Amino acid sequence: MLSWIWVVFLALSFVCGALTGRLAAVTAAMAEGAGQAVTLLISITGLMCFWSGVMEIISRSGLAAAVARLLRPVLRPLFGAASRDGQAMEAVSANVTANLLGLSNASTPIGLRAAQRLYAVCGGRGAPDAVLTLVTLNSASIQLIPSTVAAVRASLGAAAPFDIMPAVWGASVVSVLVVILAGRLLRPLFPEKRVENGRT
Amino acid sequence: MNGLSSALVPLLLAAAGVYALYNHVDVFPAFLTGAKEGLHTAIGILPTMVGMLTAVYMLRASGCIDLLGQVLAPLLARLGIPEECAALVLLKPVSGGGGLALGSEVMRQAGPDSYAGRVAAVMLGASETSIYTISLYCSHVGLRRTRYALPAALLGDLAAFTASAFFVRLLF
Numbered sequence: 001m002l003s004w005i006w007v008v009f010l011a012l013s014f015v016c017g018a019l020t021g022r023l024a025a026v027t028a029a030m031a032e033g034a035g036q037a038v039t040l041l042i043s044i045t046g047l048m049c050f051w052s053g054v055m056e057i058i059s060r061s062g063l064a065a066a067v068a069r070l071l072r073p074v075l076r077p078l079f080g081a082a083s084r085d086g087q088a089m090e091a092v093s094a095n096v097t098a099n100l101l102g103l104s105n106a107s108t109p110i111g112l113r114a115a116q117r118l119y120a121v122c123g124g125r126g127a128p129d130a131v132l133t134l135v136t137l138n139s140a141s142i143q144l145i146p147s148t149v150a151a152v153r154a155s156l157g158a159a160a161p162f163d164i165m166p167a168v169w170g171a172s173v174v175s176v177l178v179v180i181l182a183g184r185l186l187r188p189l190f191p192e193k194r195v196e197n198g199r200t
Numbered sequence: 201m202n203g204l205s206s207a208l209v210p211l212l213l214a215a216a217g218v219y220a221l222y223n224h225v226d227v228f229p230a231f232l233t234g235a236k237e238g239l240h241t242a243i244g245i246l247p248t249m250v251g252m253l254t255a256v257y258m259l260r261a262s263g264c265i266d267l268l269g270q271v272l273a274p275l276l277a278r279l280g281i282p283e284e285c286a287a288l289v290l291l292k293p294v295s296g297g298g299g300l301a302l303g304s305e306v307m308r309q310a311g312p313d314s315y316a317g318r319v320a321a322v323m324l325g326a327s328e329t330s331i332y333t334i335s336l337y338c339s340h341v342g343l344r345r346t347r348y349a350l351p352a353a354l355l356g357d358l359a360a361f362t363a364s365a366f367f368v369r370l371l372f
Contacts, residue, residue: 033257056234146325
């Protein structure tokens with residue numbers, strides 16, 4: 001998918017550039033963009049490293065596990081019958097906690113494990129609601145401290161790089177609610193197929 | 201609200217350190233392990249950033265991004281999303297590195313504390329690479345159909361983007 005998008009970008013650059021007579025600028029932009037990518041990354045690497053270090057401290061201190069325990073009863077109603085499986089819910093709450101704390105290296109492997117467990121608990125066929133709930137939950141962002149974005153803002157000279165946090169929280173909460181609600185409301189429109197008897 | 205967010209980060213750092221010491225964590229080596237991981241992450245996204253930011257720069261130089269902004273402007277205006285963020289709305293659900301590259305560019309051009317710059321930052325912070333996430337999870341588990349996952353996730357993205365603009369207007 002990304003391959004398609006990237007090629008479309010390059011092709012559009014050429015076509016639009018040719019139509020507007022700006023091909024020289026497009027060529028110059030190639031060198032500028034490649035350089036700028038490295039500049040940007042170097043300027044945010046420091047804060048990315050620092051924050052990742054702090055997050056390691058938090059996860060080793062047992063705080064992440066404590067948050068996960070608190071979250072489990074909150075998450076249970078979203079997963080229906082599958083929430084009776086302790087192992088699945090443990091993985092689900094660990095995944096949500098990792099997302100909240102921005103432990104990006106940890107959240108995806110745990111999330112994939114949780115999805116697999118939920119799938120097995122739901123009979124291992126079709127597209128069970130519990131798995132889709134986890135997937136859509138992961139498609140929304142619930143990160144408490146948007147450290148990478150703050151690093152970019154800091155590198156560009158923002159007065160208070162972290163001052164966007166309340167707005168990020170507000171928008172995150174809205175999007176998570178919409179994702180959960182949309183999942184519920186759209187369910188009847190996308191029914192789960194009945195047992196597949198080898199045919200179809 | 202502003203006081204809250206500027207107090208929260210130092211407070212969190214101090215509290216995390218004290219709590220970890222209290223729980224007998226060897227804090228600094230733990231920090232170093234995490235920081236090393238952060239460095240790996242940063243190095244890991246560099247190729248994506250180079251590929252996407254270069255393409256975005258070329259696209260912008262060709263006039264294509266402005267054109268896209270103008271085409272989508274009436275629709276985005278109804279949601280309160282600034283024209284500068286038009287391309288970001290389309291790219292972020294597909295590519296995290298691409299979204300970061302494009303969003304950073306909006307912040308740099310419009311200024312990090314401008315309206316468009318702030319909306320771009322909040323959009324990046326409040327949304328995930330939803331389409332990528334769905335395809336990753338579903339292919340890992342082996343789902344052949346994803347039913348309502350994609351429409352629900354895209355509605356969530358739209359809500360995140362609209363709410364980003366709304367909260368920036370509300371709070372700044």
